[in-house]
Amino acid sequence: MLLLKAYPQIDFSAQILAATVNNLAYDRQCEGSRAVYLYSLIRRSRQKDELIRTIIKKFSAKKRNDYGMDQLGDLVLYFYQDGIAGAKEALLNRFEITFSNGYELYARDVLLEIKGMAGLIMAAEKVGQLPEQERADYEDRWRVDDFQEMNKSIDVYAELTKAAETNPAIKNYLDLILSAEPREKYRRSKTIPYTVAEIDELIDEAGRFPRFWASHISGITQADIEKIARNFLAEKDGDRKYKYLPFFYQTKFPFDYGVLLKLAGGRNVKQNRRIMHAVNALSHFKGDDIRALALKRFASEKTPWDYLKLLINNYQAGDEKILLEIIQRSDNVHHIHELVAGIIDVYDANPDMECKAPLEAMYYSMNCAMHRRSVIDLLNRNGVLSEEIVEELAYDTDEDLRKLSRKIKRQRSAAAVMN
Numbered sequence: 001m002l003l004l005k006a007y008p009q010i011d012f013s014a015q016i017l018a019a020t021v022n023n024l025a026y027d028r029q030c031e032g033s034r035a036v037y038l039y040s041l042i043r044r045s046r047q048k049d050e051l052i053r054t055i056i057k058k059f060s061a062k063k064r065n066d067y068g069m070d071q072l073g074d075l076v077l078y079f080y081q082d083g084i085a086g087a088k089e090a091l092l093n094r095f096e097i098t099f100s101n102g103y104e105l106y107a108r109d110v111l112l113e114i115k116g117m118a119g120l121i122m123a124a125e126k127v128g129q130l131p132e133q134e135r136a137d138y139e140d141r142w143r144v145d146d147f148q149e150m151n152k153s154i155d156v157y158a159e160l161t162k163a164a165e166t167n168p169a170i171k172n173y174l175d176l177i178l179s180a181e182p183r184e185k186y187r188r189s190k191t192i193p194y195t196v197a198e199i200d201e202l203i204d205e206a207g208r209f210p211r212f213w214a215s216h217i218s219g220i221t222q223a224d225i226e227k228i229a230r231n232f233l234a235e236k237d238g239d240r241k242y243k244y245l246p247f248f249y250q251t252k253f254p255f256d257y258g259v260l261l262k263l264a265g266g267r268n269v270k271q272n273r274r275i276m277h278a279v280n281a282l283s284h285f286k287g288d289d290i291r292a293l294a295l296k297r298f299a300s301e302k303t304p305w306d307y308l309k310l311l312i313n314n315y316q317a318g319d320e321k322i323l324l325e326i327i328q329r330s331d332n333v334h335h336i337h338e339l340v341a342g343i344i345d346v347y348d349a350n351p352d353m354e355c356k357a358p359l360e361a362m363y364y365s366m367n368c369a370m371h372r373r374s375v376i377d378l379l380n381r382n383g384v385l386s387e388e389i390v391e392e393l394a395y396d397t398d399e400d401l402r403k404l405s406r407k408i409k410r411q412r413s414a415a416a417v418m419n
Helices: 002-006 013-021 035-044 048-061 067-081 087-096 108-115 117-128 132-138 141-150 156-164 168-178 196-204 222-234 238-243 258-264 274-282 288-300 305-311 319-329 333-349 353-365 369-381 387-393 399-418
Strands: none
Touching: 002 035, 013 035, 013 048, 013 067, 035 048, 035 067, 048 067, 048 087, 067 087, 067 108, 087 108, 087 117, 108 117, 108 141, 117 132, 117 156, 117 168, 132 168, 141 156, 141 168, 156 168, 196 222, 196 238, 238 274, 258 274, 258 288, 274 305, 288 305, 288 319, 305 333, 319 333, 319 353, 333 353, 333 369, 353 369, 369 387, 369 399, 387 399
8 A cells, every 4th residue: 555655656456466366364264354455455546447357357267265265255245335337246146156167155145245135045045955965064054143133124034934945955955054053142151170180081082282271270279280280290101291281381380390391302393292382381480491492492493483482481681682583584474473473472571672673573574464463562562663663554454453553643642742
């Protein structure tokens, strides 16, 4: 957006189209569609009409129902809502070719948007025509229930039942969604702490590492935590022993950290998550030997993301230079993304104005919106968030960051008035 504003004479349509057809978010599932942002670029472009025509063609031709498809579909829906010719036909035609010649199902939500109950019946018929063994993959009672919640004047299930009386495919679909339990409304219940026996059961379960929920750990008595720690120390089976480590990341190991240091200092084989869990458990402690292990690994591994958490309680003045060097030696967005969570944890625990250089290097090197928010928050909390970044955030692809930019600007304006 900033480039479009600064250089209106340059044709950026190829770059806009590339970002439209392929969702460039680092985690497309979590970050979702960038259609709102992209449409703002399209509207500003001098090649707007040609871009819209090309996007509709790309949408109509795209077979896979991946997150790029979702983004394209969102854009074509916005075109339809703005009255652009051909958009509605493209949406309906793309739905019609579902399950033919390799085209996956798409546009159920779009159908509900533009055709209401009739769209739901159209989608029901498509799914109901599938062989029974394939049909289960498209069970979406939650979507029907949400549609009912937003359209209280319609008895959605009565309409589906009526249509099913004369259409076997719709009956198949109705039977499918009625076989699923309705989604229950979330109710906060009292959290019951784990017992020692329950921890043993989780350790015994098949699989590499159990998931221990912090909410169920917070109420465990110190006596039980110590009992679990003794079971860990007494365990002779290596696989079982390592399974205790995620527990001691959620709550501090109650005895001397020597055994954790030994496990964390072991040979770090790729795809071996044991070291990561040992480091996480050790990260609660402060010690010269812990810091020494961290510095050793920082020097010997290109992307030592596993060991960054060791600085949470062992950070010292000047460490910003070490972290900056680690970031700068990383040569792609995946390496950067491996580092970001650990560096955020370090500076969350150690407020330091010197965080500016490593966090700015992280900000300019990654394309993960969720972690950008955390990086910006840390820079702002430490009083070192630059005006340049605040201005740039106003045009970020992520809506929450655009809102954050406006909030920070208001805060700074209010502070200036007070002074």
